[in-house]
Amino acid sequence: MQYRFSNSFKYGIYAQNIPHTFAVNIYFRDSTCIYTIYVLGLFKHTNTTEVVDIKSAAVIGFGCAGFSAARALRQAEPERVIDIYSDTAEAPYNPMLTTYYVSGKIDESTMFPLGDLETIKKELRVNILCGTPVKRLRARERVLELDGGRGRQYDDIIIATGAGAVIPPIKNLPERGIYTMRTASDARRLERALNGVKSAVVVGAQMVGIKVVELLVKRGIRTVLCDMERQMFPASAYERTAAVIAGRLERAGVELRLGAAITGVSDSGKVLSASFSDGSETSADLIVFCSGIRPNIAFVDREEIDVGVGIKTDLHMRASVPHIYAAGDCCETYSPLTGKNAYIGLWANSAMQGRVAGNTIAGVQDEYHGNLIHNITHYMDTDFISVGDVRSEGERVFWQGHGWQLEATVSDGKIAALNILDNAGVSGPVKNALLHRAAHPEQPMSVHARLLLSSAGVPDAIIKKLGGEGA
Amino acid sequence: MIFDLDMDKCVACGACAIACMDQNDTAPEKGEVPFRRVGTLEPSLGGGKFSWLSISCMHCMDAPCIPACPVCCLSKDENGLTVYDNTLCIGCRSCAMACPYGAPTYRADGRMEKCSGCAERIKYGYEPACVRVCPTGALLCLPEDEYERVKPAASLRDASAV
Numbered sequence: 059m060q061y062r063f064s065n066s067f068k069y070g071i072y073a074q075n076i077p078h079t080f081a082v083n084i085y086f087r088d089s090t091c092i093y094t095i096y097v098l099g100l101f102k103h104t105n106t107t108e109v110v111d112i113k114s115a116a117v118i119g120f121g122c123a124g125f126s127a128a129r130a131l132r133q134a135e136p137e138r139v140i141d142i143y144s145d146t147a148e149a150p151y152n153p154m155l156t157t158y159y160v161s162g163k164i165d166e167s168t169m170f171p172l173g174d175l176e177t178i179k180k181e182l183r184v185n186i187l188c189g190t191p192v193k194r195l196r197a198r199e200r201v202l203e204l205d206g207g208r209g210r211q212y213d214d215i216i217i218a219t220g221a222g223a224v225i226p227p228i229k230n231l232p233e234r235g236i237y238t239m240r241t242a243s244d245a246r247r248l249e250r251a252l253n254g255v256k257s258a259v260v261v262g263a264q265m266v267g268i269k270v271v272e273l274l275v276k277r278g279i280r281t282v283l284c285d286m287e288r289q290m291f292p293a294s295a296y297e298r299t300a301a302v303i304a305g306r307l308e309r310a311g312v313e314l315r316l317g318a319a320i321t322g323v324s325d326s327g328k329v330l331s332a333s334f335s336d337g338s339e340t341s342a343d344l345i346v347f348c349s350g351i352r353p354n355i356a357f358v359d360r361e362e363i364d365v366g367v368g369i370k371t372d373l374h375m376r377a378s379v380p381h382i383y384a385a386g387d388c389c390e391t392y393s394p395l396t397g398k399n400a401y402i403g404l405w406a407n408s409a410m411q412g413r414v415a416g417n418t419i420a421g422v423q424d425e426y427h428g429n430l431i432h433n434i435t436h437y438m439d440t441d442f443i444s445v446g447d448v449r450s451e452g453e454r455v456f457w458q459g460h461g462w463q464l465e466a467t468v469s470d471g472k473i474a475a476l477n478i479l480d481n482a483g484v485s486g487p488v489k490n491a492l493l494h495r496a497a498h499p500e501q502p503m504s505v506h507a508r509l510l511l512s513s514a515g516v517p518d519a520i521i522k523k524l525g526g527e528g529a
Numbered sequence: 530m531i532f533d534l535d536m537d538k539c540v541a542c543g544a545c546a547i548a549c550m551d552q553n554d555t556a557p558e559k560g561e562v563p564f565r566r567v568g569t570l571e572p573s574l575g576g577g578k579f580s581w582l583s584i585s586c587m588h589c590m591d592a593p594c595i596p597a598c599p600v601c602c603l604s605k606d607e608n609g610l611t612v613y614d615n616t617l618c619i620g621c622r623s624c625a626m627a628c629p630y631g632a633p634t635y636r637a638d639g640r641m642e643k644c645s646g647c648a649e650r651i652k653y654g655y656e657p658a659c660v661r662v663c664p665t666g667a668l669l670c671l672p673e674d675e676y677e678r679v680k681p682a683a684s685l686r687d688a689s690a691v
Contacts, residue, residue, distance in 0.1 A: 152600075158619050164600070168617055171617075405597070405599050405623070406596040432626065434621075434626040435621075436621055436639075482622040482626070483625060483631050483634070484631060485626045486625050486626050486630070486631055487628075487630070490629035505570060505685070506582060506584050506629075506630060506685060506688075507629065508574050509568050509569075509580070509582050509584065510584065512574060518573060518574055521574060
């Protein structure tokens with residue numbers, strides 16, 4: 059609980075009750091300076107001329123989830139002190155837009171679709187502490203440790219630190235010519251580097267890698283795409299669908315090195331040379347690592363907070379410690395198709411999870427309904443869609459017609475996962491039909507989804523399996 | 530405004546789809562996809578009975594396409610209609626994957642288009658084009674309180690709740 063003592067101060071002075079300790083926080087609303095004075099011993103506060111119950115919340119990280127959490131909390135609680143800790147000085151950016159910026163499809167400001175920092179700060183009335191990474195979270199005490207050992211206690215804390223690009227452990231990686239594609243800063247760096255580039259290696263045949271390949275090919279750059287797995291989209295495509303995708307890429311001039319992990323990179327000073335686990339080598343002007351992401355949660359004590367791939371949360375985005383919440387790409391939450399937690403890093407998930415976290419803190423009834431693992435990517439005139447875990451066991455079903463194809467896993471008579479190639483229009487009805495079936499297994503598939511799929515040419519038998527009627 | 534279809538009244542005549550194409554200058558001969566689709570379902574797929582349907586954007590209250598758009602092209606207008614400004618659209622198809630009704634369509638230049646609920650007509654007191662021409666009164670677009678009074682028993686909105 060916090061109390062604001064008087065409005066006569068130019069800045070806010072807040073005090074917090076901690077057992078056997080009284081903490082006075084001198085708080086400059088419009089600056090990053092925060093001082094905390096702890097007074098040890100039993101303290102009985104009296105003589106408050108004006109006591110106003112005011113609470114505080116910290117948001118760690120300022121991407122889509124952090125923004126959405128702060129916005130929901132502000133809408134519900136106009137008086138709440140909200141401090142946002144960011145390790146950059148950037149407005150929330152969308153990682154997905156980085157490749158679109160490098161390709162020239164959007165300008166730099168469009169990478170920041172939620173607005174600039176000053177506007178956000180004014181509209182949400184929050185304190186944004188730029189360049190202030192949180193070094194450690196003492197979750198049970200609800201204390202953030204900052205640089206220099208400074209600590210700050212909050213009533214509620216939302217972890218929204220997102221995820222960062224991973225570079226595989228390669229010894230003696232050169233200092234120049236190596237790129238990742240996750241942040242706005244990554245995008246600017248690659249965009250600046252591309253002038254005069256004749257050849258490139260992209261590591262990772264997944265959703266980010268394919269968009270980097272697309273922009274390189276469009277610029278006429280000789281492009282090698284490698285992955286340690288033997289197929290395209292190894293986490294989300296069936297072998298058969300992946301083979302179609304690979305064939306198209308090769309016809310577009312992309313050199314594929316599938317089943318070849320990058321094992322070393324050397325630098326002659328003029329050009330890089332990449333070596334692969336299959337014994338092959340290739341030279342390139344630059345190498346872009348798109349080999350996956352990992353939640354940014356190094357500051358979280360795993361002895362205190364339950365962590366799987368990301369921070370484990372419930373449907374209200376509560377972590378395992380009271381008053382600690384997590385949202386976005388740093389957390390994992392419920393997937394209705396499996397009934398288990400899953401790590402699904404998507405912009406829309408982050409927005410909804412952030413909103414739910416903010417509302418839950420404010421006591422507004424809200425719940426995240428969970429989601430399925432799903433992806434859609436549009437590149438080089440191809441739409442590739444994946445829903446569910448394609449590695450799940452079951453019978454494989456394939457259908458092709460009307461200019462598109464569908465491949466699915468059928469388990470217990472029901473479609474458990476699927477790939478669609480070249481029909482984005484049915485992706486929404488299909489994904490939502492699976493979500494609906496998971497949430498309401500007793501209900502039939504909706505008539506509108508049946509009609510849309512039927513008119514797209516999908517055979518009745520497959521539609522029935524989507525609706526779970528084959529069980 | 531609430532959009533709905535009374536499935537007991539729809540005869541899938543297609544007048545709504547034609548009115549929609551006329552209103553929005555949709556040119557199928559140029560590869561443009563109409564915003565409204567009309568069709569029938571055989572009993573084998575329609576839960577044992579024949580079904581007649583007209584489907585387009587349902588202007589969901591908590592529209593999943595809005596948070597799905599990475600560049601924030603989609604929003605709600607003052608009447609609760611899901612409208613869009615595709616100036617910044619990158620053609621990523623994220624809205625298509627979010628929409629249970631298959632409402633987003635894509636132009637030749639990759640930009641998304643969809644039913645905007647005839648938002649401009651509504652602002653000036655007119656009904657949406659599809660609602661105006663529906664000969665059986667199956668298509669509805671009404672303010673929330675009015676809709677609750679006449680809500681159809683065979684509501685597509687209820688039947689397709691996701």
